[in-house]
Amino acid sequence: MNELNEVRKPPVATTGIIGWLRINLFFNWTNSLITLFVIYCLYQFIPWILDWTIFSADFKYNYLGEQITNQEMCSRNLDPENGGACWAVIYVRFYQFIYGFYPKVEVWRVNLAYVMLAFALLPLLYAKLPYRKYFLYFTYIFPVIAYFLLNGGLGFTEVSTNKWGGLLVTLVLGCTGIALAFPIGIMLALGRRSKLPVISMMCTLFIEFIRGVPLITLLFFGMVMLPLFLPEGIDMDGLVRVLVAVTLFQSAYMAEVIRGGLQAIPPGQYEAAKSLGMSYWRMNLLIILPQAIRISIPPIVNTSIGLFKDTTLVIIVGILDLLGIGRGTLADTNWLGLSYEIYFFVSLVFFIFTFGMSRYSLYLEKKLKTGINMGAD
Amino acid sequence: MSEESIISLKNVNKWFGDFHVLQDVNLEVKKKERIVVCGPSGSGKSTMIRCINRLEEHQEGSIVVDGIELTGNLKNIDNVRKEVGMVFQQFNLFPHLSVKENITLAPIWVKKMPKAEAEELAMRQLEIVKIPEQANKYPGQLSGGQQQRVAIARSLAMNPNIMLFDEPTSALDPEMIKEVLDVMVDLANGGMTMIVVTHEMGFAKTVADRMVFMDEGKIVEEASPDKFFNNPESDRTKLFLSQILHQ
Numbered sequence: 001m002n003e004l005n006e007v008r009k010p011p012v013a014t015t016g017i018i019g020w021l022r023i024n025l026f027f028n029w030t031n032s033l034i035t036l037f038v039i040y041c042l043y044q045f046i047p048w049i050l051d052w053t054i055f056s057a058d059f060k061y062n063y064l065g066e067q068i069t070n071q072e073m074c075s076r077n078l079d080p081e082n083g084g085a086c087w088a089v090i091y092v093r094f095y096q097f098i099y100g101f102y103p104k105v106e107v108w109r110v111n112l113a114y115v116m117l118a119f120a121l122l123p124l125l126y127a128k129l130p131y132r133k134y135f136l137y138f139t140y141i142f143p144v145i146a147y148f149l150l151n152g153g154l155g156f157t158e159v160s161t162n163k164w165g166g167l168l169v170t171l172v173l174g175c176t177g178i179a180l181a182f183p184i185g186i187m188l189a190l191g192r193r194s195k196l197p198v199i200s201m202m203c204t205l206f207i208e209f210i211r212g213v214p215l216i217t218l219l220f221f222g223m224v225m226l227p228l229f230l231p232e233g234i235d236m237d238g239l240v241r242v243l244v245a246v247t248l249f250q251s252a253y254m255a256e257v258i259r260g261g262l263q264a265i266p267p268g269q270y271e272a273a274k275s276l277g278m279s280y281w282r283m284n285l286l287i288i289l290p291q292a293i294r295i296s297i298p299p300i301v302n303t304s305i306g307l308f309k310d311t312t313l314v315i316i317v318g319i320l321d322l323l324g325i326g327r328g329t330l331a332d333t334n335w336l337g338l339s340y341e342i343y344f345f346v347s348l349v350f351f352i353f354t355f356g357m358s359r360y361s362l363y364l365e366k367k368l369k370t371g372i373n374m375g376a377d
Numbered sequence: 378m379s380e381e382s383i384i385s386l387k388n389v390n391k392w393f394g395d396f397h398v399l400q401d402v403n404l405e406v407k408k409k410e411r412i413v414v415c416g417p418s419g420s421g422k423s424t425m426i427r428c429i430n431r432l433e434e435h436q437e438g439s440i441v442v443d444g445i446e447l448t449g450n451l452k453n454i455d456n457v458r459k460e461v462g463m464v465f466q467q468f469n470l471f472p473h474l475s476v477k478e479n480i481t482l483a484p485i486w487v488k489k490m491p492k493a494e495a496e497e498l499a500m501r502q503l504e505i506v507k508i509p510e511q512a513n514k515y516p517g518q519l520s521g522g523q524q525q526r527v528a529i530a531r532s533l534a535m536n537p538n539i540m541l542f543d544e545p546t547s548a549l550d551p552e553m554i555k556e557v558l559d560v561m562v563d564l565a566n567g568g569m570t571m572i573v574v575t576h577e578m579g580f581a582k583t584v585a586d587r588m589v590f591m592d593e594g595k596i597v598e599e600a601s602p603d604k605f606f607n608n609p610e611s612d613r614t615k616l617f618l619s620q621i622l623h624q
Contacts, residue, residue: 271432272469272528276483276535277458286482290473368473 053344056084060091068092070334077337089329089338090345096325097345100165106157109149110168116142116149117175125360127367143179161239165320167349169239173311173321174353177246178304184247185254190284192259203255210252215310218245223317242314250307257299261292294368301361305354322346383408383443383539383570384429390437391424398424399435400594406572408538411565413581413602414574416591417617422574425591426541429572430461443538459487462532466544468524470516470531476503477512480531488535495534502530506560522553526560533564540564542573576621582606590614 025035056075062068063075068088076083090097099110120142123135150172152158164172191203210218222245227236265288273283293300315324326342329335335342384406391399398421406412414422427433428440431447431454440447442457471479480499484490490498503509506526516524525545532540542561546554558580565571565584575581581588581602588605590598590613598605598614606622609615 266467266469268465268467268469269471271463272465272471274432275430275458275461275463276531277455277487278483279455282486286486287471291471294473 052084054084056082058083058086058088060088062088071336071338074338085341085344086338087341087345089335089341093325093329093335096329097166097322097349099168100320100325101163102159102165102168103163106159109156109159113146113149114171116145117171143176161237164239166325167322169314169319169321169324170308170311172239173243173246173314174308176243177250177307177311180247181250181254181307182300184251185258186289188251188255189258189262192255193262207252207255210248211256215246215249216313216316218249219313219317221245238317239319242317242319246307246311246314249310250303253303253306254300257296257303258292260299261294261296262288264295265291297361297365297368301357305357308354308357309350322349381407382441383410384572385441386425386428386438387440388438389425389428389435389440391421391428391433391435398594399428402438402594402596404589404596404599406539406570409568409570411569411571411584411586412573412589413585413587414572414589414591415576415578415581415617415621416597419593420591421594422589422591423543426463426543426572426574429539429541430458430463432463459535460537461539461541462535462537463541464525464528464532464543464545466547468516468521468528468548470524470528472516475513475515476508476519476527479516479527480534483531484534498534499530502534503527505533505563506530507556520553521549522556525549525553525557529557529560529564539570539572542571542575544574544576546575546577578606578622590617592617 026032058068058075060067062073062078063082064078066073068074068086069092071077071086071089074083074086074088076086095104095107099107102110119135120139123129123132123139126132129135148154148156150159150164150168151161188203188207191199192207194200194203213221219242222241223238226241226244230236269287269291270283273287278286312321312323314321315327320328323346326346330339330342382405384404386402386404389399389402390397400421402421402425404412404425414426416422424433428435428447429442435447443460445453445457445460447453447457470476471482474482477496477499480502481492481495484495484498485492500509500512503512506529508523508526511519511523511527516527519527529545545561546557549557554577558577561571561573561580562584571584573580573585585602588598588600588602589596590605590609590611592613598609598611600609605614606618609618
């Protein structure tokens with residue numbers, strides 16, 4: 001035996017960068033071949049896409065140095081051999097993309113709402129935020145503030161929702177839909193599993209009906225049918241009608257996702273809670289739901305991302321969200337034929353939001369897992 | 378005699394579907410009495426003690442706990458559950474809460490105890506089960522024996538008059554059984570009314586005031602430990618004991 005009892009290190013070839021390369025990229029000759037092929041494809045694609053989107057692209061001026069005001073002035077239309085993307089269309093129409101037709105004098109209100117939204121999300125994103133409790137209070141009252149800020153009232157001039165558009169509408173629909181559907185979904189999921197047959201049947205019927213109907217149908221339903229159910233003289237705002245439809249749709253999906261989480265909780269958890277004398281609501285709020293929601297984070301984020309993108313369907317009932325503004329711009333003779341640029345931009349904006357949501361869910365999963373060995377028994 | 382009974386089961390019947398799991402079960406438990414229930418699996422012993430805190434519903438007969446009859450009345454059920462603590466085979470700790478939070482949760486939310494007081498109580502209970510140093514860990518980080526002791530502390534924190542144990546050591550590694558049994562022996566010596574479903578016959582001999590043997594949903598034999606182990610009446614008990622003590 002070695003007297004020094006040296007610690008034996010793993011072979012060099014399996015650690016560090018070289019080890020990683022060997023194990024992951026050049027493990028055997030097929031693996032190496034695929035690696036080389038992918039590198040070749042990237043080599044062909046990346047310079048081309050960078051050139052088109054950035055190096056040869058027009059942002060505000062074309063290659064002659066003129067400020068672009070319509071599609072004919074784009075470099076790629078003046079000189080098809082040389083030009084890249086013509087981002088000037090986004091530059092010129094930027095206001096509409098972000099605010100729709102919101103009056104310019106009042107636009108500070110939208111900006112303020114955007115900034116406040118960021119502050120409202122902050123305590124949800126960072127658990128270690130100092131004074132998180134007070135930030136959370138703000139998060140709770142934010143929807144009320146945002147309503148008066150955007151819509152008017154309390155001394156603000158009223159801005160009718162048919163002037164709203166672009167990212168504003170996308171965010172209002174997405175955030176409200178997701179935020180409202182979550183508690184409604186929880187209630188529906190608990191209701192569907194209830195031992196009381198009437199409640200369980202009503203929840204099941206609701207979920208199955210909403211889930212069995214395409215969102216577009218629900219949007220038409222909200223637009224056309226909802227006013228019929230309201231008493232005469234009460235006119236419901238168009239955006240609110242759409243919001244009702246979107247929220248109902250999302251809450252049915254959320255209910256099923258959370259029900260899946262509830263089903264994963266072992267019966268022993270219910271029994272332990274009951275044996276400690278907890279009532280139905282305490283048991284669910286303190287023991288069952290925290291665990292069920294934790295399990296359901298990936299599908300909850302999945303359906304939320306799905307809803308965020310599905311809000312684009314409101315174009316069908318005449319509401320112009322981000323994509324709607326994009327399509328409107330394309331119909332303008334000044335900007336005909338710039339569909340690459342516009343769809344690229346719209347996709348990019350959606351991607352930034354949905355990718356952010358997906359990263360946030362990963363962070364949440366990681367954070368909530370620390371020290372918890374669920375399902376070990 | 379039935380005046381002093383803290384738990385009284387009279388002609389209790391229960392079915393799971395068509396399966397007659399409890400058949401005319403009669404049992405009287407006096408204050409501070411320690412009962413050990415044993416019997417083959419499927420004999421209804423777990424179901425019987427789960428009826429006592431209404432985790433299972435009996436269909437015929439009456440169950441009275443500390444003067445409160447168990448019926449569909451939710452208020453009565455809540456009151457009985459405040460009197461009766463239960464420890465499970467699978468521990469059933471709440472995995473998303475730390476050990477301390479597991480223990481303080483019910484005192485804070487059910488008994489409306491102030492948080493600081495509940496935490497003090499939790500630490501006292503953890504000292505009783507001899508693991509105060511684990512207070513801030515999560516259940517998943519503990520061994521089975523430690524988890525079961527936390528489960529006992531969690532029940533005790535509600536200050537129950539009666540403790541039910543449903544095979545508390547059956548899911549444990551052999552090395553950890555003793556640490557849990559030691560805690561239970563301490564509890565028994567402290568004068569707690571206990572009903573324990575277990576196959577730990579050593580434990581039964583040390584602490585039981587009375588042995589209850591069940592088979593096929595019936596109480597076959599009820600006797601003092603001395604008589605039960607040395608001179609059982611029924612053949613079924615003899616067979617069971619010969620198999621279980623054979624090891």
